[in-house]
Amino acid sequence: MLNLISGENMFTKSCQYAIRAVIFLAENQASDKNTGVKEIADALHVPQQFLAKILQQLSRHNLISSVKGPNGGFYLGEDNAEVTLLDIVECMDGKSTLSTCILGLPNCTNEHPCPLHHHFYGSREGLKATLSSCVVGALVNGQVLSAK
Amino acid sequence: MLNLISGENMFTKSCQYAIRAVIFLAENQASDKNTGVKEIADALHVPQQFLAKILQQLSRHNLISSVKGPNGGFYLGEDNAEVTLLDIVECMDGKSTLSTCILGLPNCTNEHPCPLHHHFYGSREGLKATLSSCVVGALVNGQVLSAK
């Protein structure tokens, strides 16, 4: 589930962890060594096994790359160069809510809008634009990433 | 929990139902008759008992008004004339997430922002502005409200 307004967070936990992990991998893109789950989990202060599941899912969808065995781990390769925030959100939480009615009404359209439709149109388009234009590989600037 | 981006909806189910119910009450503001849970639930096609809980909570927080007994029900009175979307969201889902870090990082600030901070700043401010400026009593225009 992805709730943009109500709730404690704009992204789900899974999605937050996923984004932070991918940005972390992007920061290590230069190095030719892989990064293990443990190392990422320790750096970001997130539950290791939960993060493992998330990385597996990202890898299955080819948003990140992985190698098994000793010296194995995860990395961002050329295949992952164009991955955007929208890719990650949709991978973790399903198709983004940003195109469906904000009140969940199936018959809400531009022609027959719900009472909130026009009020949120601009902000929602802005969010969509940001999500689809943010290539995670470019989000590296040494800013705050880890918590606690 | 209120997730603005990830998940299926921008608002939680509770919040969606709450907003739709309050707008429905606003449409009946003119009438001096109260509206019962059953009538609202039928009109909006939402689970009656779940909606009852939601209306109780809205009533406890004085966002809507209620009377018990025969011919009882809910209504929007003068006390509720200034209720905004933000009031409803915070009543149902707690203080909005729109001021906390989008990645859930406790040490993210304007001076030491997370990698997403500036990208989402504008849209988030827009959402906040809409939520706090939308008085639900004014959202009545006969638009689509019920689902199914």
Place this chain on the structure above:
DNA sequence: GATAAAAAAGATGGTTTTATCTTTTTTTTT
């Protein structure tokens, strides 16, 4: 080939959200 490291996968449990059922309280009408 044996060992070890690491991702992948399977199974299980806790918490929150969503939803339903039942009982109680309030209040109007008869």
Place this chain on the structure above:
DNA sequence: AAAAAAAAAGATAAAACCATCTTTTTTATC
């Protein structure tokens, strides 16, 4: 006063989300 209508409240359950533990598979190194 009795009956009925309706909100209020309590208890329970299903589903989704969050998290952990265990086992399996892959693969590099010895």
